Amino acid sequence: MAPVPATPDLRQIYLELGQAESLAALFAAAAELGAGACGFERCVVAEIREEHLTAAGSASIDHPGSDGLRRALAARAVTLEPRSEEAELIRRGHRVGRAPRPSPLASNLGLGAHAYGVVHLGQSRPALVVLDRPAPEVTALDVARADAYGVLLGVLLERLLRRRQVRDVAQEIRLFAGDVAAIAQEAMRGAPTLAGPAAISGGILPGYGGGTPPAPAALAQLTGREQPVAELLAQGLANREIALALGVSPETVKSHVASVLRKLGARNRVEAAARLLHVS
Numbered sequence: 001m002a003p004v005p006a007t008p009d010l011r012q013i014y015l016e017l018g019q020a021e022s023l024a025a026l027f028a029a030a031a032e033l034g035a036g037a038c039g040f041e042r043c044v045v046a047e048i049r050e051e052h053l054t055a056a057g058s059a060s061i062d063h064p065g066s067d068g069l070r071r072a073l074a075a076r077a078v079t080l081e082p083r084s085e086e087a088e089l090i091r092r093g094h095r096v097g098r099a100p101r102p103s104p105l106a107s108n109l110g111l112g113a114h115a116y117g118v119v120h121l122g123q124s125r126p127a128l129v130v131l132d133r134p135a136p137e138v139t140a141l142d143v144a145r146a147d148a149y150g151v152l153l154g155v156l157l158e159r160l161l162r163r164r165q166v167r168d169v170a171q172e173i174r175l176f177a178g179d180v181a182a183i184a185q186e187a188m189r190g191a192p193t194l195a196g197p198a199a200i201s202g203g204i205l206p207g208y209g210g211g212t213p214p215a216p217a218a219l220a221q222l223t224g225r226e227q228p229v230a231e232l233l234a235q236g237l238a239n240r241e242i243a244l245a246l247g248v249s250p251e252t253v254k255s256h257v258a259s260v261l262r263k264l265g266a267r268n269r270v271e272a273a274a275r276l277l278h279v280s
Helices: 010-017 023-038 064-075 085-092 104-109 140-188 197-202 216-220 226-234 239-246 250-264 269-279
Strands: 042-049 052-054 113-121 124-133
Touching (some): 010 023, 023 140, 085 104, 124 140
């Protein structure tokens, strides 16, 4: 039985998890540290994708017991059954008494004394921290620790996504600066390669300087599911990051992104983001 820590060092955990450079690495590290920090023997972070819980996107975990949970959940996703323990917790974002139905997740993974912590990202709940031990029974303190760990992981997840976004913007600026420098060199040689406004509207500066921003009618064509995808696309998030934020699969996001690009008349994600930002 794992000893119950008196006071988990959340600051140290925050610093260690803050070094993760990807979602897979963050979830794996969170599982590695979560069990000991919360007084359990095993831990896994399950992603919530379209009414299913899965660990398909997590990297391997050094702790054998926790990695066993990860592999089981990666091999077979668990359906969020209505009114079950985990479904009610995810739907409400917090516990309200005993759930009407037992936990299919606990049954499928063979959990003993277990506790769940919801990971919050803005208004969405993209993941669930799963903690498990054979005994003793879960106490109110265990539940509070699971909740706190879920909140901490949500803060770290948002930080990671923002850091990735800043890097993407910096890369776009570098590419833009390189394009501008190339144009200046061509102009100095008296042999510009761009053929006037038509080339500008379709080339370096999509949506600007003669480009065609999306008309209101085009934006109105976006469905209710495509609109939040378009908003996150404009913020520079990758498909998997959008999927995690919205609780859907990357394949679903890929399909929505393709539809958004088609409706906006954009040839790529950068052009679509530029047009969306132009309108906003």
